[in-house]
Amino acid sequence: MSTVSAASILETQEPSIRDFDVNRIRRDFPILHQTVNGKPLVYLDNAATSQKPQKVLDTLERVYREYNSNIHRGVHTLSQTATTEYEKVREKVRSFINARSEREIIFLRNTTEAINLVAKCYGPANLKAGDEILITTMEHHSNIVPWQLLCEQTGAVLKIAPINDAGELMLDDYEKLLNEKTKFVSMAHVSNALGTINPVRQIVDLAHACGAKIMLDGAQAAPHLAINVRDLDCDFYTVTGHKMFAPTGIGILFGKHDLLEEMPPYQGGGEMILSVTFEKTVYNKVPHKFEAGTPHIAGAIGLGAAAQYISAIGLDSIASHEHDLLAYGTEKLQEIPGLTLIGTAGNKAAIMSFTLEGVHPHDVGTILDLEGIAVRTGHHCAQPTMERFGITATTRASLALYNTKQDIDALVMGVRKVIEVFG
Amino acid sequence: MDLRELYQELILDHNRNPRNRRHLEKASRIAMGYNPLCGDKVTIELLLDSQGSILDIAFEGSGCAISTASASLMTEAVKGKTPKQIEAIFEKFHSEVTDQPCPKHQDVELGKLVALIGVKKYPARVKCATLAWHTLKAALDQVGETVTTE
Ligand SMILES: Cc1ncc(COP(=O)(O)O)c(C=O)c1O
Numbered sequence: 001m002s003t004v005s006a007a008s009i010l011e012t013q014e015p016s017i018r019d020f021d022v023n024r025i026r027r028d029f030p031i032l033h034q035t036v037n038g039k040p041l042v043y044l045d046n047a048a049t050s051q052k053p054q055k056v057l058d059t060l061e062r063v064y065r066e067y068n069s070n071i072h073r074g075v076h077t078l079s080q081t082a083t084t085e086y087e088k089v090r091e092k093v094r095s096f097i098n099a100r101s102e103r104e105i106i107f108l109r110n111t112t113e114a115i116n117l118v119a120k121c122y123g124p125a126n127l128k129a130g131d132e133i134l135i136t137t138m139e140h141h142s143n144i145v146p147w148q149l150l151c152e153q154t155g156a157v158l159k160i161a162p163i164n165d166a167g168e169l170m171l172d173d174y175e176k177l178l179n180e181k182t183k184f185v186s187m188a189h190v191s192n193a194l195g196t197i198n199p200v201r202q203i204v205d206l207a208h209a210c211g212a213k214i215m216l217d218g219a220q221a222a223p224h225l226a227i228n229v230r231d232l233d234c235d236f237y238t239v240t241g242h243k244m245f246a247p248t249g250i251g252i253l254f255g256k257h258d259l260l261e262e263m264p265p266y267q268g269g270g271e272m273i274l275s276v277t278f279e280k281t282v283y284n285k286v287p288h289k290f291e292a293g294t295p296h297i298a299g300a301i302g303l304g305a306a307a308q309y310i311s312a313i314g315l316d317s318i319a320s321h322e323h324d325l326l327a328y329g330t331e332k333l334q335e336i337p338g339l340t341l342i343g344t345a346g347n348k349a350a351i352m353s354f355t356l357e358g359v360h361p362h363d364v365g366t367i368l369d370l371e372g373i374a375v376r377t378g379h380h381c382a383q384p385t386m387e388r389f390g391i392t393a394t395t396r397a398s399l400a401l402y403n404t405k406q407d408i409d410a411l412v413m414g415v416r417k418v419i420e421v422f423g
Numbered sequence: 424m425d426l427r428e429l430y431q432e433l434i435l436d437h438n439r440n441p442r443n444r445r446h447l448e449k450a451s452r453i454a455m456g457y458n459p460l461c462g463d464k465v466t467i468e469l470l471l472d473s474q475g476s477i478l479d480i481a482f483e484g485s486g487c488a489i490s491t492a493s494a495s496l497m498t499e500a501v502k503g504k505t506p507k508q509i510e511a512i513f514e515k516f517h518s519e520v521t522d523q524p525c526p527k528h529q530d531v532e533l534g535k536l537v538a539l540i541g542v543k544k545y546p547a548r549v550k551c552a553t554l555a556w557h558t559l560k561a562a563l564d565q566v567g568e569t570v571t572t573e
Contacts, residue, residue: 363487366426367430383462392462422438
């Protein structure tokens, strides 16, 4: 049930919603309990990066205090513990996204690296001049530029699927863009600038029907909705740790095993080999073939703790809590004169992007900051998306499981203050 | 921190009613500035006399209140000035907004530009206040390309 909307969860998951205690959850996040510019911190920049629960912080500390050591090939005890803990995370992540096998889980730095890896390692062998790669108007720059580079290299052509005024994919146009030349499609599962949840299950079928492989950018999906790559049947999927309550510098690429086997390595170095001589090097098996060098060991183990933290609360409960907040926030923000929400898709994650008539988002951001409210202002690494709406920037409030109605009230008060100043 | 320290009445006024925001028909110099952080763009057009002093100046582009007010205030501050005087004002202004000492220009008067000094407490916003100035400098130095604040 990977693309299930929060609305339908609301109907089916009543019991777990009642268990969801946001105040208890807030206690898990030490950083939230501070003042900024003399005001209690209201953290609404979760789409940029999320905060870390005590469990993740403790896990990181335990790695460095108790068993820090390099992994693989070590015979000593600490190294074996580190290796075991690190490899255990592969299974945790496998289960988190419901992949078939741990061998389909590759540890990388982040989503950006995962997309680049696929473009570099899958692309050249499978695309030739005149072939088409299909993305959408609502992609993060990290899901645009690697494909542009691949097009430059191979002579393939980048096609862009349009979105409507609500920020939803236009499915009819999408289908028309798919054809026998389409060899690869890539798409955000959830848009970071608009909040749109794309109908990825349906898109995967459409892509496969015309023989294309599909990659989904799940950077914004992982902290908010259940991911099930087996049900989705996507060829590649990526999540980035820091947006799902794990440390920065650790991310995941899921790839179907057969595809990963065929692909050449990404980088050369230690760990990605079985044997090296100056005449011939034999590559390691997947996933290790794609993991050259010492990885972010503690980060990966922290990611395991974060995935466990999310699963213990339950993504269904999280989604329904956030959906309530989104509905509340949308209503409150829309009451503000001169405020326009950018991204009003029917199926949306808890991201509220908006413009304010006559006030530049940077001024909004600075004034909110003085009220202790952290939002992001700018183009959100999605300049083509901004252009689609005829703007250069928005103010974006993005929510996470620890946000409350009071946070939304603070935001609304803050925006009203901005209007007062600029009135 | 008080938001009125940053968003002073003078800044809000110049943001609402920017001075010299127009196109100069007979510009002798033109330069474009770009702040990649916020995507703000500004174009500065100059009409210089034979000594290189500014006879007329105009700007176009839109951005946040700080960058718009800064461009507007700048056009007023530099009109009629020589390149040397402008350089001194910019150096003084730059050191004030970045909170650096400026022993070289003790006697330079910033006048209304003082209203912008509040940005020194907002490092992320300093570039908004200096974009127009960097662009003016590029126009005076006749650097052809777009300048950025990076
Ligand atoms: C939709 C989307 N894709 C990709 C990324 C890139 O993530 P990272 O910087 O962790 O690689 C982001 C992060 O902003 C994002 O929101």
